[in-house]
Amino acid sequence: MMTRFLALMGALVCLALPLHAEIQIQEVTSPGGIKAWLVENHDIAFTALSIRFKGGTSLDVAGKRGAVNLMTALIEEGAGDLDSQGFAKARDGMAAEFNFDSDMDGVTVSARYLTDTSAQAVDLLHLALTKPRFDADAVERVRGQVLQNIAGNLKSPDSIAGDILNKAAFGDHPYGSAGDGTIDSVKALTRDDLVAAFHGALARDRIYVAAAGDISAKDLGLMLDKLLGDLPATGAPQPADVALTVKSQVIQQDFLGPQSTISFYQAGVRFEDPDYFAATILNGILGGNGFSARLTDEVREKRGLTYGIDTSLADFDHAQILEGSLATANDKAAEAIQVIRDVWADVAKNGVTQKELDDTKTFMTGEYPLRFDGNKRIASILVGMQVLGLPATYPATRNAKVQAVTLDDVNRVAHSLLTPDKLTFVVVGKAEGVTSSN
Amino acid sequence: MSERAGRIFGVKLWSRSVVALVLSLGAASAGTVSDYKLDNGLEVVVIEDHRAPVVVHMVWYKIGAADESPGHSGIAHFLEHLMFQGTKDVAPGELSKIVAAQGGSDNAFTTLDYTAYFQRVAADRLPLVMKLESDRMHNLNLLQSDVDTELKVILDERNQRIDSDPAALLNEQMSAAQYLNHPYGIPVIGWRHEMERLTRQNALDFYSANYAPNNAILIVAGDVKPDDVLALAKQYYGPIPPSDKIHDRVRPTEPPQLAERRLVLADARVAQPYVVRSYLADERNPGDQKEAAELTMLSQLLGGNRATSVLARALEFDQKLATYTSADYDGVSLDQTTFTLAVVPAEGVSLADVEKAMDDVLAKFLKDGVDAEEFARIKAQVKADQIYGADNTQGLAHRYGMALASGLTIKDVQDWPDQLQAVTTDEVMAEAKKVLDRRHAVTGWLTTEGAAQ
Numbered sequence: 059m060m061t062r063f064l065a066l067m068g069a070l071v072c073l074a075l076p077l078h079a080e081i082q083i084q085e086v087t088s089p090g091g092i093k094a095w096l097v098e099n100h101d102i103a104f105t106a107l108s109i110r111f112k113g114g115t116s117l118d119v120a121g122k123r124g125a126v127n128l129m130t131a132l133i134e135e136g137a138g139d140l141d142s143q144g145f146a147k148a149r150d151g152m153a154a155e156f157n158f159d160s161d162m163d164g165v166t167v168s169a170r171y172l173t174d175t176s177a178q179a180v181d182l183l184h185l186a187l188t189k190p191r192f193d194a195d196a197v198e199r200v201r202g203q204v205l206q207n208i209a210g211n212l213k214s215p216d217s218i219a220g221d222i223l224n225k226a227a228f229g230d231h232p233y234g235s236a237g238d239g240t241i242d243s244v245k246a247l248t249r250d251d252l253v254a255a256f257h258g259a260l261a262r263d264r265i266y267v268a269a270a271g272d273i274s275a276k277d278l279g280l281m282l283d284k285l286l287g288d289l290p291a292t293g294a295p296q297p298a299d300v301a302l303t304v305k306s307q308v309i310q311q312d313f314l315g316p317q318s319t320i321s322f323y324q325a326g327v328r329f330e331d332p333d334y335f336a337a338t339i340l341n342g343i344l345g346g347n348g349f350s351a352r353l354t355d356e357v358r359e360k361r362g363l364t365y366g367i368d369t370s371l372a373d374f375d376h377a378q379i380l381e382g383s384l385a386t387a388n389d390k391a392a393e394a395i396q397v398i399r400d401v402w403a404d405v406a407k408n409g410v411t412q413k414e415l416d417d418t419k420t421f422m423t424g425e426y427p428l429r430f431d432g433n434k435r436i437a438s439i440l441v442g443m444q445v446l447g448l449p450a451t452y453p454a455t456r457n458a459k460v461q462a463v464t465l466d467d468v469n470r471v472a473h474s475l476l477t478p479d480k481l482t483f484v485v486v487g488k489a490e491g492v493t494s495s496n
Numbered sequence: 497m498s499e500r501a502g503r504i505f506g507v508k509l510w511s512r513s514v515v516a517l518v519l520s521l522g523a524a525s526a527g528t529v530s531d532y533k534l535d536n537g538l539e540v541v542v543i544e545d546h547r548a549p550v551v552v553h554m555v556w557y558k559i560g561a562a563d564e565s566p567g568h569s570g571i572a573h574f575l576e577h578l579m580f581q582g583t584k585d586v587a588p589g590e591l592s593k594i595v596a597a598q599g600g601s602d603n604a605f606t607t608l609d610y611t612a613y614f615q616r617v618a619a620d621r622l623p624l625v626m627k628l629e630s631d632r633m634h635n636l637n638l639l640q641s642d643v644d645t646e647l648k649v650i651l652d653e654r655n656q657r658i659d660s661d662p663a664a665l666l667n668e669q670m671s672a673a674q675y676l677n678h679p680y681g682i683p684v685i686g687w688r689h690e691m692e693r694l695t696r697q698n699a700l701d702f703y704s705a706n707y708a709p710n711n712a713i714l715i716v717a718g719d720v721k722p723d724d725v726l727a728l729a730k731q732y733y734g735p736i737p738p739s740d741k742i743h744d745r746v747r748p749t750e751p752p753q754l755a756e757r758r759l760v761l762a763d764a765r766v767a768q769p770y771v772v773r774s775y776l777a778d779e780r781n782p783g784d785q786k787e788a789a790e791l792t793m794l795s796q797l798l799g800g801n802r803a804t805s806v807l808a809r810a811l812e813f814d815q816k817l818a819t820y821t822s823a824d825y826d827g828v829s830l831d832q833t834t835f836t837l838a839v840v841p842a843e844g845v846s847l848a849d850v851e852k853a854m855d856d857v858l859a860k861f862l863k864d865g866v867d868a869e870e871f872a873r874i875k876a877q878v879k880a881d882q883i884y885g886a887d888n889t890q891g892l893a894h895r896y897g898m899a900l901a902s903g904l905t906i907k908d909v910q911d912w913p914d915q916l917q918a919v920t921t922d923e924v925m926a927e928a929k930k931v932l933d934r935r936h937a938v939t940g941w942l943t944t945e946g947a948a949q
Binding site: 080099101102103104106142143145146147150151152153155170172195198199202203205206209210211212213214215314315316317347350355358359360361362363364365385386387417420421422423424425426427428430431432433434 | 545547548549550588589592593596597598599600601616617618621644645646647648649652653655656657659660718764765766767768801802803804809812813816819820840842843869872873876877879880881883884886887888889
């Protein structure tokens with residue numbers, strides 16, 4: 059019965075696969091020379107805009123940890139002749155949405171605005187990107203929120219595990235500490251520090267732009283000059299690459315509660331590496347494919363040790379790691395770690411199966427075109443592609459690169475990449491039978 | 497969203513979760529909606545969006561945690577997990593693997609009022625997911641060993657999502673205090689001592705009593721034609737017989753609530769103390785959403801905007817006593833729901849002082865009335881939400897699914913933006929006076945003070 063049913067499934071699987079994303083990307087250069095990618099769609103009367111400034115919290119200068127994070131949170135807190143309240147009223151009155159976020163590799167500005175108020179929305183966003191006020195009362199209010207976030211993170215097992223892992227992996231590089239800063243460093247930040255962080259982070263020499271929705275290439279070009287034309291040409295120097303620390307160790311820290319949070323990592327792979335896709339497939343088989351990954355099978359489905367476990371190949375601008383995480387009952391933590399080690403050793407030695415490879419390829423090639431639904435998502439994806447230095451034709455060729463990976467490729471990479479003898483575990487919680495080691 | 501994975505700690509990329517989805521303002525009118533009813537009672541809703549070759553396929557059962565029998569808390573959610581453990585034709589865990597092998601994603605969630613299963617796949621894979629979902633509507637096959645393992649998983653889920661999180665524990669205690677008689681006081685995931693005793697037979701009984709086409713809604717949204725979807729629905733879901741065990745959902749109702757309830761949850765793991773207050777509030781009802789629309793506008797006025805709402809302006813900007821304020825109300829609910837305010841005190845401000853300040857702000861609001869400019873901005877955002885909302889087909893499908901599974905109709909969903917636009921400031925104030933009554937409220941403090949170390 060089972061066989062017949064699956065055979066039927068097989069027939070369905072053979073339906074024409076969408077081999078590549080059906081998406082038309084236009085490369086636009088503004089009259090003033092600013093480059094952007096555009097997916098034009100006039101079905102819905104709004105435009106989604108995404109702007110990425112490379113650098114982010116890693117641009118913080120010595121002693122000023124948290125400056126870029128606090129600065130980014132203050133961009134929407136008043137600009138030009140508008141204070142915080144005035145800026146919010148102007149933005150909300152036309153139902154525009156602006157978001158300003160920072161992470162270890164960049165500052166992202168994303169916006170949505172309606173077609174019938176597009177000129178005013180762009181003017182207001184321009185004001186924020188060029189003339190933020192950093193008013194004293196806004197600085198103190200937002201600083202108070204950031205300090206509470208930091209205090210909260212000190213009591214969050216996930217954040218604690220993340221901080222310990224980052225320190226272990228990245229050491230004294232900016233990646234090695236939280237971009238929010240510490241209570242002390244954030245308390246010490248002055249308005250001058252924030253202004254300096256602003257000029258260092260938001261400059262034209264590090265900018266990637268994409269738009270999707272109800273705007274033509276010509277109008278986008280004109281808008282870009284208006285929005286970004288008078289940003290400074292250059293900003294702060296980018297950080298150096300990380301000298302990654304990898305070794306076999308367990309770092310355990312007590313935390314209250316019935317569960318332990320476990321994070322683990324080893325060295326990863328650069329996107330530019332010819333084996334990147336083989337490594338991505340390997341990660342999917344290990345723990346990236348959710349319900350159909352080796353670790354999910356072994357740790358959750360067979361043993362019920364966790365509600366969820368996953369791994370990811372994290373390729374940052376200055377370091378690459380393969381990492382994973384899970385939470386488990388304190389009396390199950392030791393067993394979970396052993397199971398992960400065993401899976402790691404088994405895959406490094408014996409590789410994966412042709413079926414696992416085929417399933418993962420089908421998943422990756424099937425999933426890729428599904429990403430491009432909605433203007434907001436498209437704008438964000440297009441910026442990500444530019445940061446990686448990909449050509450605008452990439453969506454049409456990407457699945458072929460995945461298909462080209464062979465079982466030999468994946469197993470060669472499994473053997474060379476996976477280092478069961480250099481796996482660091484961070485355990486936050488009163489895990490029974492787990493103590494720190496070196 | 498790029499080729500590179502970002503770092504996500506603690507947030508599972510996939511989760512069969514117990515979620516309370518909060519409805520954003522309004523419902524989008526863009527995207528043509530068609531609806532049908534099969535002979536076996538299955539309601540079919542199709543939402544078209546032809547911009548990308550993607551389809552979202554969802555089945556919503558009109559059965560939730562508030563429909564469980566006494567002593568079996570958590571069975572609705574446990575069954576949701578077990579629905580992935582196979583049928584006579586599909587091996588345990590296989591459904592998710594088949595969907596993943598097509599590049600798709602799948603998930604499920606349980607709330608107080610409904611249980612939903614969904615897949616997101618390329619549009620031409622719709623027959624495949626329909627085959628799988630219709631199969632498990634009536635062919636669930638549970639092995640005792642899989643039930644045993646999954647029970648451990650849901651206990652771990654409770655550990656992770658509730659017992660490790662003081663805020664979730666306070667939330668659970670507050671709901672229990674809010675409802676004197678109605679089962680909304682029982683947590684969706686279940687009380688641990690009752691979860692531990694759930695059995696395979698409990699799950700099968702709950703399944704056979706509640707999972708049937710005449711107790712379900714099929715929603716298909718994306719790059720599809722309504723006629724094609726209807727034909728496929730007839731092919732895959734049509735042969736499933738209706739159940740004669742489905743009856744109207746009549747639950748115990750609340751008596752008059754006469755006394756305010758106050759709770760303090762002290763826990764050493766609390767990083768950020770706060771005050772939260774929930775008031776019992778009326779919900780959206782079919783053909784009768786006026787009060788809920790007024791409450792929705794009230795919640796937006798009090799706490800919808802991080803800068804300009806009543807609570808933010810007074811407590812964060814002017815008095816500088818709080819670092820965060822919010823007002824939440826979601827009218828999509830089968831029975832009476834809650835209107836909730838929360839305030840996080842600034843450094844050095846006590847919970848007592850910040851609560852008093854909040855009550856003073858509410859009293860002043862009840863006296864002064866609505867800021868007309870703020871009200872106009874909120875209405876502009878309600879209107880814009882119809883445009884932005886159309887960009888997210890899955891979100892649209894959710895809006896329809898939640899509403900229909902909570903007893904509302906498609907017309908109610910489509911009328912909702914107009915209902916919000918029609919609300920007047922006088923109506924908001926009348927509703928505010930009615931709902932902001934502490935006799936039917938629960939006030940909770942989350943604190944470290946007095947916690948065992």
